[in-house]
Amino acid sequence: MPYSSLPEERKLLLQIARGDESAYTLVFNHYSKQVFNAAMLYLKDEGTAREVVQEIFLKVWLKREAMPGVEDLTSYLFILTRNHIYDSFKKQAIRLKVHDYLYQHQATATDDTGYRVEERQYDNLVDQAVSSLPPERKKVYIARQEGFSNEEISNRLNISIHTVKKQMQLAVQSVRSFVKAYISR
Template identity: 80%
Template sequence: MSNSSLPEERELLRQIARGDESAYTLVFNHYSKQVFNAAMLYLKNTTPAREVVQEVFLKIWLKREAMSDVEDLTGYLFILTRNHIYDSFKKQATQLKAVDNFVQLQPDAIEDTDYRLQERQYDHLLNRAVSSLPPERKKVYIARKEGLSNEEISHKMNISIHTVKKQMQLAVQTVRSFVKQQLHI
Protein backbone atom coordinates (compact mmCIF):
# COMPACT_ATOMS: atom_id res chain seq x y z
CA MET A 1 0.00 0.00 0.00
CA SER A 2 1.29 3.45 -0.83
CA ASN A 3 2.12 6.00 1.78
CA SER A 4 -0.13 8.76 0.43
CA SER A 5 -1.79 9.93 3.63
CA LEU A 6 -4.74 12.21 3.93
CA PRO A 7 -4.02 15.69 5.26
CA GLU A 8 -5.03 15.89 8.90
CA GLU A 9 -5.36 12.09 9.03
CA ARG A 10 -4.97 12.00 12.84
CA GLU A 11 -7.87 14.40 13.23
CA LEU A 12 -10.02 12.32 10.86
CA LEU A 13 -9.26 9.20 12.95
CA ARG A 14 -10.34 11.02 16.12
CA GLN A 15 -13.56 12.09 14.37
CA ILE A 16 -14.19 8.49 13.28
CA ALA A 17 -13.62 7.39 16.89
CA ARG A 18 -16.42 9.80 17.88
CA GLY A 19 -18.72 8.29 15.20
CA ASP A 20 -18.38 10.94 12.47
CA GLU A 21 -19.68 9.27 9.31
CA SER A 22 -18.37 11.97 6.97
CA ALA A 23 -14.81 11.47 8.27
CA TYR A 24 -15.26 7.73 7.82
CA THR A 25 -16.48 8.27 4.25
CA LEU A 26 -13.42 10.43 3.47
CA VAL A 27 -11.07 7.73 4.81
CA PHE A 28 -12.97 5.01 2.92
CA ASN A 29 -12.88 6.93 -0.36
CA HIS A 30 -9.17 7.68 0.02
CA TYR A 31 -7.93 4.23 1.15
CA SER A 32 -10.37 1.70 -0.34
CA LYS A 33 -8.42 1.48 -3.62
CA GLN A 34 -5.19 0.79 -1.68
CA VAL A 35 -6.88 -1.93 0.38
CA PHE A 36 -8.29 -3.41 -2.83
CA ASN A 37 -4.83 -3.46 -4.45
CA ALA A 38 -3.30 -5.10 -1.39
CA ALA A 39 -6.05 -7.74 -1.40
CA MET A 40 -5.45 -8.39 -5.10
CA LEU A 41 -1.80 -9.18 -4.35
CA TYR A 42 -2.97 -12.18 -2.33
CA LEU A 43 -6.25 -13.16 -3.95
CA LYS A 44 -5.78 -12.41 -7.68
CA ASN A 45 -9.57 -12.14 -8.00
CA THR A 46 -11.64 -8.96 -7.96
CA THR A 47 -14.79 -10.28 -6.28
CA PRO A 48 -13.08 -11.57 -3.12
CA ALA A 49 -10.82 -8.49 -3.11
CA ARG A 50 -13.89 -6.22 -3.07
CA GLU A 51 -15.32 -8.29 -0.22
CA VAL A 52 -12.08 -7.81 1.71
CA VAL A 53 -12.37 -4.01 1.25
CA GLN A 54 -15.88 -4.14 2.67
CA GLU A 55 -14.85 -6.35 5.60
CA VAL A 56 -11.80 -4.23 6.47
CA PHE A 57 -13.75 -0.98 6.50
CA LEU A 58 -16.64 -2.59 8.35
CA LYS A 59 -14.16 -3.64 11.02
CA ILE A 60 -12.82 -0.09 11.21
CA TRP A 61 -16.34 1.26 11.75
CA LEU A 62 -17.23 -1.40 14.32
CA LYS A 63 -14.00 -0.70 16.25
CA ARG A 64 -14.06 3.04 15.59
CA GLU A 65 -13.49 3.95 19.25
CA ALA A 66 -9.92 2.58 18.94
CA MET A 67 -9.13 4.53 15.75
CA SER A 68 -7.79 7.56 17.64
CA ASP A 69 -4.92 5.32 18.87
CA VAL A 70 -3.79 4.37 15.33
CA GLU A 71 -0.45 6.02 14.47
CA ASP A 72 0.00 4.81 10.87
CA LEU A 73 -3.32 4.27 9.08
CA THR A 74 -1.69 2.92 5.91
CA GLY A 75 0.21 0.26 7.86
CA TYR A 76 -2.86 -0.45 10.01
CA LEU A 77 -5.03 -1.01 6.93
CA PHE A 78 -2.42 -3.26 5.36
CA ILE A 79 -2.23 -5.40 8.55
CA LEU A 80 -6.04 -5.59 8.75
CA THR A 81 -6.20 -6.60 5.09
CA ARG A 82 -3.48 -9.22 5.39
CA ASN A 83 -4.92 -10.68 8.61
CA HIS A 84 -8.41 -10.87 7.15
CA ILE A 85 -7.10 -12.71 4.09
CA TYR A 86 -5.00 -15.10 6.21
CA ASP A 87 -7.99 -15.82 8.44
CA SER A 88 -10.07 -16.53 5.32
CA PHE A 89 -7.38 -18.90 4.03
CA LYS A 90 -7.30 -20.72 7.39
CA LYS A 91 -11.08 -21.00 7.39
CA GLN A 92 -11.08 -22.35 3.83
CA ALA A 93 -8.36 -24.86 4.71
CA THR A 94 -10.37 -26.04 7.71
CA GLN A 95 -13.51 -26.34 5.59
CA LEU A 96 -11.63 -28.26 2.88
CA LYS A 97 -10.20 -30.60 5.48
CA ALA A 98 -13.67 -31.18 6.94
CA VAL A 99 -15.11 -31.86 3.48
CA ASP A 100 -12.21 -34.19 2.68
CA ASN A 101 -12.76 -36.11 5.93
CA PHE A 102 -16.48 -36.32 5.19
CA VAL A 103 -15.87 -37.60 1.67
CA GLN A 104 -13.36 -40.17 2.92
CA LEU A 105 -15.90 -41.48 5.43
CA GLN A 106 -18.73 -41.74 2.92
CA PRO A 107 -17.46 -44.70 0.89
CA ASP A 108 -16.95 -46.63 4.13
CA ALA A 109 -20.48 -45.84 5.24
CA ILE A 110 -21.88 -46.81 1.86
CA GLU A 111 -19.81 -50.00 1.74
CA ASP A 112 -20.76 -50.79 5.32
CA THR A 113 -24.45 -50.30 4.57
CA ASP A 114 -24.20 -52.37 1.40
CA TYR A 115 -22.30 -55.05 3.27
CA ARG A 116 -24.88 -55.23 6.07
CA LEU A 117 -27.75 -55.38 3.60
CA GLN A 118 -26.01 -58.11 1.61
CA GLU A 119 -25.18 -60.00 4.79
CA ARG A 120 -28.84 -59.92 5.87
CA GLN A 121 -29.89 -61.20 2.47
CA TYR A 122 -27.36 -64.08 2.66
CA ASP A 123 -28.49 -64.92 6.21
CA HIS A 124 -32.10 -65.00 5.04
CA LEU A 125 -31.14 -67.23 2.11
CA LEU A 126 -29.17 -69.57 4.41
CA ASN A 127 -32.08 -69.76 6.86
CA ARG A 128 -34.43 -70.70 4.02
CA ALA A 129 -31.98 -73.39 2.89
CA VAL A 130 -31.68 -74.82 6.42
CA SER A 131 -35.47 -74.70 6.86
CA SER A 132 -35.86 -76.88 3.78
CA LEU A 133 -33.76 -79.70 5.33
CA PRO A 134 -35.45 -82.82 6.71
CA PRO A 135 -35.96 -82.52 10.51
CA GLU A 136 -33.10 -84.81 11.70
CA ARG A 137 -30.62 -83.40 9.19
CA LYS A 138 -31.66 -79.89 10.20
CA LYS A 139 -31.00 -80.67 13.89
CA VAL A 140 -27.52 -82.04 13.06
CA TYR A 141 -26.69 -79.00 10.91
CA ILE A 142 -27.85 -76.48 13.56
CA ALA A 143 -26.03 -78.34 16.37
CA ARG A 144 -22.81 -78.27 14.32
CA LYS A 145 -23.22 -74.52 13.59
CA GLU A 146 -23.67 -73.98 17.34
CA GLY A 147 -20.18 -75.42 17.79
CA LEU A 148 -20.94 -78.94 18.99
CA SER A 149 -18.55 -81.70 17.93
CA ASN A 150 -19.73 -84.79 16.04
CA GLU A 151 -19.37 -86.82 19.25
CA GLU A 152 -21.46 -84.32 21.25
CA ILE A 153 -24.15 -84.31 18.56
CA SER A 154 -24.08 -88.11 18.55
CA HIS A 155 -24.68 -88.24 22.32
CA LYS A 156 -27.26 -85.45 22.31
CA MET A 157 -29.34 -86.94 19.47
CA ASN A 158 -28.63 -90.57 20.42
CA ILE A 159 -27.30 -91.47 16.95
CA SER A 160 -23.95 -92.86 15.76
CA ILE A 161 -21.03 -90.60 14.87
CA HIS A 162 -21.13 -92.09 11.36
CA THR A 163 -24.78 -90.97 11.03
CA VAL A 164 -23.88 -87.47 12.27
CA LYS A 165 -21.10 -87.21 9.66
CA LYS A 166 -23.37 -88.49 6.87
CA GLN A 167 -26.27 -86.18 7.85
CA MET A 168 -23.87 -83.21 8.03
CA GLN A 169 -22.42 -84.03 4.61
CA LEU A 170 -25.90 -84.28 3.08
CA ALA A 171 -27.03 -81.08 4.85
CA VAL A 172 -24.04 -79.13 3.49
CA GLN A 173 -24.67 -80.45 -0.03
CA THR A 174 -28.37 -79.51 0.16
CA VAL A 175 -27.65 -76.03 1.54
CA ARG A 176 -24.94 -75.44 -1.06
CA SER A 177 -27.22 -76.58 -3.89
CA PHE A 178 -30.12 -74.43 -2.61
CA VAL A 179 -27.92 -71.32 -2.37
CA LYS A 180 -26.42 -71.88 -5.84
CA GLN A 181 -29.89 -72.27 -7.30
CA GLN A 182 -31.16 -69.10 -5.62
CA LEU A 183 -28.11 -67.08 -6.67
CA HIS A 184 -28.18 -68.55 -10.19
CA ILE A 185 -24.58 -69.72 -9.94
Protein backbone atom coordinates in the same frame (compact mmCIF):
# COMPACT_ATOMS: atom_id res chain seq x y z
CA MET B 1 4.22 4.92 -6.26
CA PRO B 2 3.75 5.42 -2.50
CA TYR B 3 0.34 6.39 -1.22
CA SER B 4 -0.18 9.69 0.56
CA SER B 5 -1.89 10.14 3.87
CA LEU B 6 -4.95 12.28 4.20
CA PRO B 7 -4.45 15.80 5.53
CA GLU B 8 -5.43 15.94 9.20
CA GLU B 9 -5.65 12.15 9.34
CA ARG B 10 -5.35 12.15 13.15
CA LYS B 11 -8.34 14.47 13.39
CA LEU B 12 -10.36 12.23 11.05
CA LEU B 13 -9.54 9.16 13.14
CA LEU B 14 -10.78 10.95 16.26
CA GLN B 15 -13.98 11.91 14.43
CA ILE B 16 -14.49 8.32 13.28
CA ALA B 17 -14.04 7.14 16.88
CA ARG B 18 -16.92 9.46 17.82
CA GLY B 19 -19.09 7.95 15.06
CA ASP B 20 -18.69 10.67 12.41
CA GLU B 21 -19.87 9.00 9.19
CA SER B 22 -18.59 11.78 6.91
CA ALA B 23 -15.05 11.36 8.30
CA TYR B 24 -15.39 7.61 7.80
CA THR B 25 -16.53 8.17 4.20
CA LEU B 26 -13.49 10.38 3.52
CA VAL B 27 -11.16 7.72 4.88
CA PHE B 28 -12.96 4.99 2.93
CA ASN B 29 -12.80 6.95 -0.33
CA HIS B 30 -9.10 7.71 0.16
CA TYR B 31 -7.90 4.27 1.29
CA SER B 32 -10.26 1.77 -0.35
CA LYS B 33 -8.11 1.56 -3.49
CA GLN B 34 -5.04 0.77 -1.34
CA VAL B 35 -6.92 -1.98 0.49
CA PHE B 36 -8.16 -3.32 -2.85
CA ASN B 37 -4.60 -3.39 -4.24
CA ALA B 38 -3.30 -5.12 -1.10
CA ALA B 39 -6.04 -7.74 -1.38
CA MET B 40 -5.23 -8.26 -5.06
CA LEU B 41 -1.61 -9.03 -4.11
CA TYR B 42 -2.85 -12.15 -2.33
CA LEU B 43 -6.11 -13.05 -4.04
CA LYS B 44 -5.68 -12.21 -7.73
CA ASP B 45 -9.47 -11.98 -8.00
CA GLU B 46 -11.22 -8.61 -8.31
CA GLY B 47 -14.58 -9.75 -6.93
CA THR B 48 -13.07 -11.30 -3.83
CA ALA B 49 -10.77 -8.29 -3.37
CA ARG B 50 -13.81 -5.98 -3.46
CA GLU B 51 -15.45 -8.12 -0.78
CA VAL B 52 -12.31 -7.84 1.35
CA VAL B 53 -12.41 -4.04 1.02
CA GLN B 54 -15.98 -4.06 2.35
CA GLU B 55 -15.09 -6.42 5.21
CA ILE B 56 -11.99 -4.42 6.22
CA PHE B 57 -13.85 -1.13 6.33
CA LEU B 58 -16.70 -2.78 8.21
CA LYS B 59 -14.10 -3.85 10.80
CA VAL B 60 -12.76 -0.29 10.91
CA TRP B 61 -16.26 1.02 11.59
CA LEU B 62 -17.06 -1.66 14.18
CA LYS B 63 -13.75 -1.00 15.96
CA ARG B 64 -13.88 2.75 15.48
CA GLU B 65 -13.24 3.46 19.16
CA ALA B 66 -9.69 2.12 18.67
CA MET B 67 -8.92 4.42 15.72
CA PRO B 68 -7.27 7.21 17.77
CA GLY B 69 -4.58 4.67 18.73
CA VAL B 70 -3.64 4.01 15.10
CA GLU B 71 -0.32 5.70 14.31
CA ASP B 72 0.00 4.85 10.61
CA LEU B 73 -3.35 4.19 8.92
CA THR B 74 -1.80 2.90 5.69
CA SER B 75 0.18 0.23 7.56
CA TYR B 76 -2.75 -0.53 9.84
CA LEU B 77 -5.07 -1.15 6.89
CA PHE B 78 -2.47 -3.26 5.06
CA ILE B 79 -1.87 -5.44 8.13
CA LEU B 80 -5.60 -5.73 8.80
CA THR B 81 -6.13 -6.78 5.17
CA ARG B 82 -3.26 -9.26 5.16
CA ASN B 83 -4.36 -10.85 8.45
CA HIS B 84 -7.97 -11.05 7.26
CA ILE B 85 -6.88 -12.85 4.10
CA TYR B 86 -4.52 -15.20 5.97
CA ASP B 87 -7.27 -16.06 8.44
CA SER B 88 -9.60 -16.77 5.53
CA PHE B 89 -6.99 -19.04 3.96
CA LYS B 90 -6.53 -20.92 7.24
CA LYS B 91 -10.27 -21.33 7.75
CA GLN B 92 -10.67 -22.52 4.18
CA ALA B 93 -7.86 -25.07 4.59
CA ILE B 94 -9.44 -26.46 7.76
CA ARG B 95 -12.87 -26.45 6.16
CA LEU B 96 -11.52 -28.37 3.15
CA LYS B 97 -9.89 -30.99 5.36
CA VAL B 98 -13.09 -31.50 7.32
CA HIS B 99 -15.17 -31.62 4.14
CA ASP B 100 -12.77 -34.17 2.62
CA TYR B 101 -13.03 -36.30 5.72
CA LEU B 102 -16.81 -36.06 5.87
CA TYR B 103 -17.08 -36.75 2.15
CA GLN B 104 -14.96 -39.87 2.46
CA HIS B 105 -16.90 -41.17 5.47
CA GLN B 106 -20.48 -40.40 4.54
CA ALA B 107 -22.77 -41.50 1.77
CA THR B 108 -22.94 -39.03 -1.09
CA ALA B 109 -26.09 -37.00 -1.62
CA THR B 110 -27.66 -36.05 -4.92
CA ASP B 111 -28.29 -32.45 -3.87
CA ASP B 112 -26.58 -29.87 -1.71
CA THR B 113 -28.39 -30.99 1.45
CA GLY B 114 -25.39 -33.11 2.36
CA TYR B 115 -23.12 -30.12 1.91
CA ARG B 116 -25.31 -28.00 4.19
CA VAL B 117 -25.30 -30.71 6.82
CA GLU B 118 -21.50 -30.97 6.61
CA GLU B 119 -21.19 -27.21 6.90
CA ARG B 120 -23.35 -27.21 10.03
CA GLN B 121 -21.38 -30.13 11.44
CA TYR B 122 -18.14 -28.29 10.84
CA ASP B 123 -19.46 -25.09 12.41
CA ASN B 124 -20.78 -27.05 15.40
CA LEU B 125 -17.46 -28.84 15.75
CA VAL B 126 -15.52 -25.57 15.82
CA ASP B 127 -18.09 -24.06 18.23
CA GLN B 128 -17.68 -27.06 20.53
CA ALA B 129 -13.91 -26.69 20.39
CA VAL B 130 -14.09 -23.00 21.26
CA SER B 131 -16.65 -23.65 24.02
CA SER B 132 -14.26 -26.12 25.64
CA LEU B 133 -11.54 -23.49 26.00
CA PRO B 134 -10.84 -21.97 29.43
CA PRO B 135 -12.70 -18.64 29.84
CA GLU B 136 -9.74 -16.27 29.40
CA ARG B 137 -8.35 -18.24 26.46
CA LYS B 138 -11.82 -18.25 24.88
CA LYS B 139 -12.03 -14.44 25.23
CA VAL B 140 -8.65 -14.03 23.50
CA TYR B 141 -9.59 -16.47 20.73
CA ILE B 142 -12.98 -14.88 20.07
CA ALA B 143 -11.51 -11.36 20.09
CA ARG B 144 -8.89 -12.46 17.55
CA GLN B 145 -11.60 -14.04 15.36
CA GLU B 146 -13.44 -10.72 15.50
CA GLY B 147 -10.36 -9.09 13.99
CA PHE B 148 -8.81 -7.41 17.01
CA SER B 149 -5.02 -7.12 17.05
CA ASN B 150 -2.91 -8.52 19.88
CA GLU B 151 -2.43 -5.00 21.21
CA GLU B 152 -6.16 -4.29 21.13
CA ILE B 153 -6.91 -7.58 22.88
CA SER B 154 -4.24 -6.78 25.46
CA ASN B 155 -5.82 -3.40 26.20
CA ARG B 156 -9.35 -4.75 26.10
CA LEU B 157 -8.69 -7.65 28.51
CA ASN B 158 -6.05 -5.81 30.55
CA ILE B 159 -3.38 -8.48 29.99
CA SER B 160 0.09 -8.32 28.45
CA ILE B 161 0.66 -8.79 24.74
CA HIS B 162 2.86 -11.77 25.59
CA THR B 163 -0.07 -13.34 27.44
CA VAL B 164 -2.36 -12.66 24.47
CA LYS B 165 0.09 -14.37 22.10
CA LYS B 166 0.54 -17.36 24.41
CA GLN B 167 -3.21 -17.75 25.03
CA MET B 168 -3.88 -17.52 21.29
CA GLN B 169 -1.23 -20.14 20.56
CA LEU B 170 -2.72 -22.47 23.18
CA ALA B 171 -6.26 -21.82 21.91
CA VAL B 172 -5.34 -22.69 18.32
CA GLN B 173 -3.58 -25.86 19.50
CA SER B 174 -6.65 -26.84 21.53
CA VAL B 175 -9.06 -26.23 18.65
CA ARG B 176 -6.83 -28.22 16.26
CA SER B 177 -6.53 -31.08 18.75
CA PHE B 178 -10.27 -31.10 19.28
CA VAL B 179 -10.95 -31.24 15.53
CA LYS B 180 -8.26 -33.92 14.97
CA ALA B 181 -9.67 -36.03 17.81
CA TYR B 182 -13.13 -35.80 16.26
CA ILE B 183 -11.87 -36.64 12.78
CA SER B 184 -9.81 -39.62 13.95
CA ARG B 185 -12.82 -41.29 15.63
